Amino acid sequence: MRAVVYSETGPSSVLRLVDREVPEPGPGELRVRLARAGVNPTDWKARAGGTYAELPYAEITPGQDGAGVVDAIGEGVLGFAVEDRVWVLLAQHGRPFGTAAELVVVPAENAVHLTVGASFDLGASLGVPAVTAHRALTSGDVPRLSPGALTGQTMLVHGGAGAVGNAAIQLARWAGATVLTTVSSDEKAALAIAAGAHQTVNYRVGDATAEIRALAPDGVDLVVDVAPAVNNDLDREVLRVHGTVAIYANNGGDELTMPVRQTFSKNLRYQFILLYTLDPALLRAATEDIAAAVEDGALQVGSEAGVPLHHFGLEEAGAAHDAVEQGAVGKVLIKLD
Incomplete structure (x- = not known):
């Protein structure tokens, strides 16, 4: 062969x-x-x-x-x-x-x-993109995805035109979430909308934090983050109390610093994700839910x-x-x- x-x-x-x-x-x-x-x-x-x-x-x-x-x-x-x-x-x-x-x-x-x-x-x-996206979306208050599982929740997906971002948008929509995403161009915004995002925010134009807060005045429930070193201040500002940041990559820098009081005052949860050391039970849950989403055409x-x-x-x-x-x-x- x-x-x-x-x-x-x-x-x-x-x-x-x-x-x-x-x-x-x-x-x-x-x-x-x-x-x-x-x-x-x-x-x-x-x-x-x-x-x-x-x-x-x-x-x-x-x-x-x-x-x-x-x-x-x-x-x-x-x-x-x-x-x-x-x-x-x-x-x-x-x-x-x-x-x-x-x-x-x-x-x-x-x-x-x-x-x-x-x-x-x-x-x-x-594989890698969809399982990573599943783990990110289930890092908050909902441990499994299915139709309606995320109804009433708002997800912010950074990098909505990337492979993981795209899978996160599609899976979140299948589970009933409202999905916002950040992008860097009009072309990538069109791709994120095609994936199912409700709204896109171009972080290179205007005040992304203010735009997201206007779209989600009560705060977002969970952020799927590809660049935490760059996005952490924005994430903290737009998350609701008891919100979650799910981090799966280190684009934009390897060091993450944060103000302690402003972070714990919101009772925020940070979940770091690496597929290769994921607990087998979480991996099994992800493949089962992804297979169901594929079966549904989602x-x-x-x-x-x-x-x-x-x-x-x-x-x-x-x-x-x-x-x-x-x-x-x-x-x-x-x-x-």
């Missing part, structure tokens, strides 16, 4: 397309013939050397997310059959070989049935859903990594079928 690998960290040029033996699933594992592989920021950051002090394996195939069909089942696996359509997540977490390959072996718990009618593009776009991809798709061939994996690193708006996918 064809697979992309790297044996040293560095720029995308360290990626090589090779032929490898077909992997066999062990006990509790599935083998999936992939139609699409998702590319996330975590993939290029690890490849560039931002994750490992030294490579834990002689060769690594990048890629946490993908979608395809089951083509082999290991001993003891229940609930799956050959030819089942699935999406996979955390394929390369703690393992050498991820989804930038024609075939991938994953633990059965890292595969989720993909409903008939849902595209492989959608399946490969779920999660979509494509420009009409606010997330343009960018397809690359397996031999173009380096260019796919570069596109994500350079901030491509939308979702970058490797096409394998």
Whole structure:
């Protein structure tokens, strides 16, 4: 089978397309013939050397997310059959070989049935972005998402045109929330509205804090934040008492400082999120709720859903990594079928 690998960290040029033996699933594992592989920021950051002090394996195939069909089942696996359509997540977490390959072996718990009618593009776009978004939205007073679960609540999603921001908007709307989002341009505002945001605020024009307070005079219930070092003062001003800030990235700086009294006077909750150390029960809840949203047609991809798709061939994996690193708006996918 064809697979992309790297044996040293560095720029995308360290990626090589090779032929490898077909992997066999062990006990509790599935083998999936992939139609699409998702590319996330975590993939290029690890490849560039931002994750490992030294490579834990002689060769690594990048890629946490993908979608395809089951083509082999290991001993003891229940609930799956050959030819089942699935999406996979955390394929390369703690393992050498991820989804930038024609075939991938994953633990059965890292595969989720993909409903008939849902595209492989959608399946490969779920994983990292949607699970992160789910954990962010359930960091407040509502532990699970379903239709109506967030009715009466107002969510502020920073970076509504990003992959996690887009998933957070769609999931929040499915659960009944009012959704506000910050964006940096009219083009990104249009994408956030396509995803389902009720209102957008361009933080580069005017007073974003004042605009958000005008839109949510009683305060927002929860903020999904991609850049806490930059946004924390705004977040504190627009949150209601007992509100929550859910932080999943460090865009804009690695240091977060805050005034203690103004923060605790609102009884604010801060939830930091890293998918790779997420409690298995929370991960399971996220995949179950995301699968239900997909079944309901509430999660979509494509420009009409606010997330343009960018397809690359397996031999173009380096260019796919570069596109994500350079901030491509939308979702970058490797096409394998």
